[in-house]
Amino acid sequence: MSYRVAVAGASGYVGGELLRLILQHPELELGAVTANTNAGQSLGSLHPHLPAIADRLLVETNEANLAGHDVVFLALPHATSAEVAKTLSDSTLVLDCGADFRLEDPSAWEKFYGTPHAGTWTYGMPELTLAEGGKQRGRLRDQKRVAVPGCNVTALTLALAPGLTAGLFDPTDIVSVMSVGTSGAGRALKSDLLASEVLGSARAYGVGGVHRHTPEMEQNLTKAAGVRASVSFTPVLVPISRGILAVNTVRVADKFDFETLKLVYQDAYSDEPFIQLLSDQLPTTAAVLGSNNVQISLAFDQHTGRVVVVSAIDNLVKGTAGAAIQSMNLALGLAETSGLMFGAVAP
Numbered sequence: 001m002s003y004r005v006a007v008a009g010a011s012g013y014v015g016g017e018l019l020r021l022i023l024q025h026p027e028l029e030l031g032a033v034t035a036n037t038n039a040g041q042s043l044g045s046l047h048p049h050l051p052a053i054a055d056r057l058l059v060e061t062n063e064a065n066l067a068g069h070d071v072v073f074l075a076l077p078h079a080t081s082a083e084v085a086k087t088l089s090d091s092t093l094v095l096d097c098g099a100d101f102r103l104e105d106p107s108a109w110e111k112f113y114g115t116p117h118a119g120t121w122t123y124g125m126p127e128l129t130l131a132e133g134g135k136q137r138g139r140l141r142d143q144k145r146v147a148v149p150g151c152n153v154t155a156l157t158l159a160l161a162p163g164l165t166a167g168l169f170d171p172t173d174i175v176s177v178m179s180v181g182t183s184g185a186g187r188a189l190k191s192d193l194l195a196s197e198v199l200g201s202a203r204a205y206g207v208g209g210v211h212r213h214t215p216e217m218e219q220n221l222t223k224a225a226g227v228r229a230s231v232s233f234t235p236v237l238v239p240i241s242r243g244i245l246a247v248n249t250v251r252v253a254d255k256f257d258f259e260t261l262k263l264v265y266q267d268a269y270s271d272e273p274f275i276q277l278l279s280d281q282l283p284t285t286a287a288v289l290g291s292n293n294v295q296i297s298l299a300f301d302q303h304t305g306r307v308v309v310v311s312a313i314d315n316l317v318k319g320t321a322g323a324a325i326q327s328m329n330l331a332l333g334l335a336e337t338s339g340l341m342f343g344a345v346a347p
């Protein structure tokens, strides 16, 4: 069976990555590709790396163009997704790559995004371990509305969730500092993202607990821990186009043993097709580039009583488009790995 899929926001970075993944998915057929300012342009002019669909034209993002599809991916700015979602049929599977439907607490949404809360959809992170037992994947089957996680959030959550679920980490003492690539900021022109501002430099942003991913991180880690988790998060923009390298540290709980922690992570992740636990290497963004993989390493800093969990993802694959396809597979009852079992690009 083939599912007809539309991509809203197909001219952007996430839209382009969705197109790349859709083209190599055996059960998907590409339907409408929509845009805003780029409506009328050919995909070839915007995504020259996808010659198979170079002649396809972008159309306007509206109800008529998005109707009649089995699956619609929204790769749109925050708030725009929520508006477009209102026009889509209840029987269509809709996956929002933006933030509009990720948070459960309306006050957290309003505090960090400054607009009314649009609602909450099923959260698309299959590997998330839950304090109540099982993993988030069990909740995705047959869903029609899925909120795809934030990219920075994915790098932190998958790094710490098993240790929190096992009660081996103190959920109130988590610090995450991430090196993040420029494509995370999208394709729209921004003066502080000019090559001359970014190349040869690194700079922190969203400093002081104000980054909008903080409540989503805390929501996930609270679900993993079963008690309230709090996170100090600081991203650092580095001159790479793709990738997130997260250095996450957490104070250990009273009953901590590093050998037990390693067994907990093996138990949680050894059967996960997209998560690699490294024991004799450290994660790098280069090693996951273009893939849906997550690399994770564990170290115990006995001197300070903290565990350092390093994780690496490609923000446009496991950080968005790949995660969206993975959740789509689960929601449709397809093999979770369908269309996603490709390696990274190196060097």
Ligand SMILES: NC(=O)C1=CN([C@@H]2O[C@H](COP(=O)(O)OP(=O)(O)OC[C@H]3O[C@@H](n4cnc5c(N)ncnc54)[C@H](OP(=O)(O)O)[C@@H]3O)[C@@H](O)[C@H]2O)C=CC1
Pocket (backbone or CB within 6 Å): 008, 009, 010, 011, 012, 013, 014, 015, 034, 035, 036, 037, 038, 039, 061, 074, 075, 076, 077, 078, 080, 097, 098, 099, 149, 150, 151, 183, 184, 185, 186, 187, 188, 315, 316, 319, 320
């Ligand atoms: N980049 C990343 O690494 C990640 C991004 N996300 C989220 O995914 C979403 C897309 O991000 P990204 O691709 O990076 O962003 P881009 O800026 O690269 O692309 C945005 C897309 O939305 C379209 N668009 C903009 N305004 C409107 C509007 N008013 N109505 C309809 N369409 C509009 C643009 O069309 P046009 O070009 O024609 O103007 C373009 O196709 C965002 O919500 C982002 O936060 C999530 C995780 C990671």
Ligand SMILES: CC(=O)N[C@@H](CCC(=O)OP(=O)(O)O)C(=O)O
Pocket (backbone or CB within 6 Å): 097, 098, 099, 149, 150, 151, 152, 180, 181, 182, 183, 184, 185, 213, 235, 237
């Ligand atoms: C470099 C850069 O700006 N990265 C973005 C990535 C976030 C993102 O795209 O996620 P949302 O879907 O939640 O918007 C940031 O840190 O805000």
